[in-house]
Amino acid sequence: MASSNQLKYTPGVFGYPLLFVMVLWVVFWIESRFGLNFNSFGVYPRELKGLRGIAFSPFIHGSLKHLFNNSIPLFVLSSALFYFYRNLRWKILLFGLLLTGIATWLIGRSSLHIGASGVVYMLASFLFFKGIFSKQFQLTALALAVVFLYGGMLWYVFPVNPEISWEGHLSGFFVGLVFAYFYKSNPIENRKYEWEREDYNPDNDPFLKQFDEEGNFIELPKELPNEPSTENAGVQKPRRIRIIYSFKKNPKNQSE
Secondary structure (H helix, E strand, O other): OEOOOOOOOOHHHHHHHHHHHHHHHHHHHHHHOOOOOOHOOOOOOOHHHHHHHHHHHHHOOOOOOHOOOHHHHHHHHHHHHHHHHOOOHHHHHHHHHHHHHHHHHOOOOOOOOOHHHHHHHHHHHHHHHHHHHHHOOHHHHHHHHHHHHHHHHHHHHHHOOOOHHHHHHHHHHHHHHHHHHHHHOOOOOOEEEEOOOOOOOHHHHHHHHOOOOOOOOOOOOOOEEOOOOOOOOOOOOOOOOOOOOOOOHHHHHHHO
């Protein structure tokens, strides 16, 4: 039986990531519904006006496909962040978003950079390297899951497609790596079970009571249900089980 200090689910684990993704979809709906174009609020490297994109660019997407491709990994990775790293989640998400935008502003091409993919790469990088650095089995398993699901994203930190902001991907990747190294000594609390607690007493364990000192199984006596007492009886009598068998001839056999 696990004790109360193990990781537990809270509504915010999925609620805040879902809210984040919903904001992206609302912004895209407003653009489509009212014929607006917010691309000018993206990151434009090394220009003062382009600094506003550091905060706004993750919420702007150029097409429905672009938005959809970012929504699923953003929800999955941010949910993993909120579940496993509750004391770090807001620092990683908010400062990671800002630092990824700043790095993109510094190294990016002279073009508008929009989309939440930089944040996605930051989260994937952080979850992977933090799991490797921590040397805890839960986090290492999480790191392997990230590789299995999103390992193919690594190719897009290189300029393989001129239409993709590989600079934003590369920025997010290195920001996540830096965060993972900086917080590598901040482990999560390992799960503890009843037998691992200091006040654990094996004599009070109902499971161990079923075995003797040599490990042999002992069948504990079971109390028989008693009938309610009557006026003429001084003690309760055990209930009797009455089994009645009935035999009926098979009509099919009679016809034969």
